[in-house]
Amino acid sequence: MQLSRRDAMLALSAAGVGSLAGCGAPVASDGPGDGTTTDNDDATDDENGGAGGDAVGDHELSTLIAVAHAVYPSAVDGVDEFVRTYTGGRVDGDGAYARGVAEAVETLDDYTENLYGVRYADLGDEERAEALDVMSVDVVDPDPDGTDPQRVRHYLVNELLYALYASPTGASLAGLENPPGHPGGTRSYQEGPDR
Template identity: 85%
Template sequence: MQLSRRDAMLALSAAGVGSLAGCGAPVASDGPGDGTTTDDEDGGARDDTVGDHELSTLIAVARAVYPSAVDGVDEFVRTYTGGRVDGDGAYARGVADAVETLDEYTGNLYDAQYVDLEPADRVEALDVMSVDVAEPEPDGTDPQRVRHYLVNELLYALYASPTGASLAGLENPPGHPGGTESYREGPNR
């Protein structure tokens, strides 16, 4: 199944981020330091975007946790992340911290950053870190923060989109209009 930019836009809409007016969500860029900066509490500048490395890591995590039947992951994650982070510096910093935590963990386990691992090792790293059983907590333990900012956010984006929802057998996911025909026919058309 091919994920599209439309899927990412509908997932953003379902998350309550932005709107479909104008149908133009920002796309996370591949360049570091190209985002907006604001002053932090200490008077220094901080970056309110997800940078190149963080975006690459999000794509790698998505490829590890998304079903193998899904294509178009890179563009979907870029579009969703760009819209999700736009204007939300706290979320961008949470993602950056979770990526740093994951990289430290895989550095100790595999002597490499997460994005540099083979696909099977990426899945194994998340399993060994116990991300699959950790409760998602933005201020919790390392596995909880990785679960919250990386895994759960990406899974939400996938299954809130029409294409991803159809993988789970959901006929009419949030933010996807179905109309009276879908209401009358039910899921087993």
């Protein structure tokens, strides 16, 4: 199943971020100088490749994409662009949330550097899933002010899973006919889930 920019926009709308008017959510990008979404345009890149201050920079974005590849079903395509678009809209103007994401990425990187000797985004596919498993991210309750695994779960894993399943394409994987923000019309109420 192919995730699209429209999926990301509808997930943002379901999250109560921005609006669909003009479909103008910012798109975070992983290339230098090409419009990476920041809360402070004067922020400079730090030594870890991310943007300073409240920004979600290139490194944070590549880590979010790596986490998405680890937690999204293998049947989903278009993950990179979907995460860029969703993240761009999600962090735009929300400095506290952007800081939380940046801190969770730093925590995850510290953990994988101790375990594997490299940052999370540099791990192979199997090691990415294993690192989240060993960190016990799948069994802790998400908490933005909690322990390291709880913050990683809240800001990285749960946010990405919410984005996926709030989109029409992701929702169809879970058997949801009419996810929030996705117009289905009267026909969706008249047909059962097994068409």
